[in-house]
Amino acid sequence: MAGKLGIYIHIPFCRSKCDYCDFYSLAGREGRMDDYQKALIAHIRETAPLARGHQVDTIYFGGGTPSYYGEKRLRELLGEVCRRFDVARDAEVTVECNPDSVEKKMLCRLRRAGVNRISLGVQSCCDRDLEGLHRPHTFAQAKAAVQAAREAKIKNVSLDFIYGLPHQSMEAWKESVESALALEPEHLSCYGLKVEEGTPLYTRVERGEILPDDDMQADMYLWMVERLAKAGYKQYEISNFARPGFQSRHNLKYWMGRPYIGFGPGAHSDFGGRRYSFVRDLDAYIEGVLHGGNIVDESELIPQRERGGEYLMLRLRTTRGIEEWEYRREYFMNFDPIEQKLEEYERRGWAARQDRRWYFTPQGFLVSNQLIGALLEIQEKAALDTLLPRLRRNVRDTEPGQS
Incomplete structure (x- = not known):
């Protein structure tokens, strides 16, 4: 399809x-x-x-x-x-x-x-x-x-x-x-x-x-x-x-987080795993397209871990919100510490849940930048906590004398 x-x-x-x-x-x-x-x-x-x-x-x-x-x-x-x-x-x-x-x-x-x-x-x-x-x-x-x-x-x-x-x-x-x-x-x-x-x-x-x-x-x-x-x-x-x-x-x-392609100066795209934008300059855009030349302003491949951060940041702008197994399945990250924080938000009237989905209330939307920022910090710490034991095992397995 x-x-x-x-x-x-x-x-x-x-x-x-x-x-x-x-x-x-x-x-x-x-x-x-x-x-x-x-x-x-x-x-x-x-x-x-x-x-x-x-x-x-x-x-x-x-x-x-x-x-x-x-x-x-x-x-x-x-x-x-x-x-x-x-x-x-x-x-x-x-x-x-x-x-x-x-x-x-x-x-x-x-x-x-x-x-x-x-x-x-x-x-x-x-x-x-x-x-x-x-x-x-x-x-x-x-x-x-x-x-x-x-x-x-x-x-x-x-x-x-x-x-x-x-x-x-x-x-x-x-x-x-x-x-x-x-x-x-x-x-x-x-x-x-x-x-x-x-x-x-x-x-x-x-x-x-x-x-x-x-x-x-x-x-x-x-x-x-x-x-x-x-x-x-x-x-x-x-x-x-x-x-x-x-x-x-x-x-x-x-x-x-669905794919889209943009055209024109300053337009952004998210396509093929890459995010890119074009120069915010009308004349440079016209010249670059018609006569050859670089019109790309910024371009980067987005790793899956960063997509996990975007999932939190963008989906929580919507009333659909986020869901535990959606998150685990797509990004292979632990949802538990995020849910603990969301439960705190729920007690303060900033978040609610229905059918396993978490979303912000109107009161939560008012302070969503701060709430999402705290969740992203928790996500980063959880990712490091998962990564460090794996790195330690790799170091141990490559030490001299190990069979």
Whole structure:
């Protein structure tokens, strides 16, 4: 049976750069779109033979702002992927969009080309918040974009929102969530604001911009989880909620450790036991693909022991969590010390178990980085405790005079 594979295509172009954004995206570089299209197509053709024996079941156009790139280019790229790879008939095909760069005719053409899911970056229902983040749209445009998607018969719409914005109150966050629910999306991604060094927002905060404190953000998160559950959106990952059957199959590949191939500057891949990424430089990527040259930024083979750490780190982001015999079977490591720590988390309300599976509660998700860090330390110690006796036996067996 063919292995399943995800494909990610990075579109780095934006109309404008948002103050909080740390992704590799560029404003004012529209003049390179045609050359970039040629590079992507060449790279897809070059890579496809390496994926023989794999069936592509998810395709994701991320950014940047793929909708700003233009539906004609997106359709051409999707057609190329479908010609060069074995793409499943029921593949999930997602395009990220900003509300200001979509309209019904465009979405109809994308749907006919095979796009069956869009992810709209709404972020807030408050125009003042959107202006403060330098988002290029209003909430009225977001509502119009959802309506256009429905009229284009796209049946899987995801909306992105952010909590913890500058000067945001609990009441304002509740209003955003209620406004999102009123749009009746199939999926919601609700992220806590991260202030990344080097962004304009980081400079603003350094100069005294006021953000909700940690306690307020925690209250926002816990209220959101409860409210979305009541509305029929099941949490399946720290920041992601879906109606039944509408989980993001592509993003689950990242969290479940499944293989995927990325294209474009800054794109990452995990394929053939190797993790690699491409240079975060549009011009260098185009030049390297079209005229020869190294476009790989980082590349490493991932040993099975490190995969065991990723199993803990990534699976515990999801409500599916981890399971003892799954862990023992895949990574040949002792689960007992990890379970002892999870039992401690359970007593503190941070973890729970059901049918032998351990997962974090919403309270645990709030402090998941610290909890997972402690589990990784325990895992490392358990691995050393297993390895040292074996090394001692090897040394003893090779000492002079031993028969």
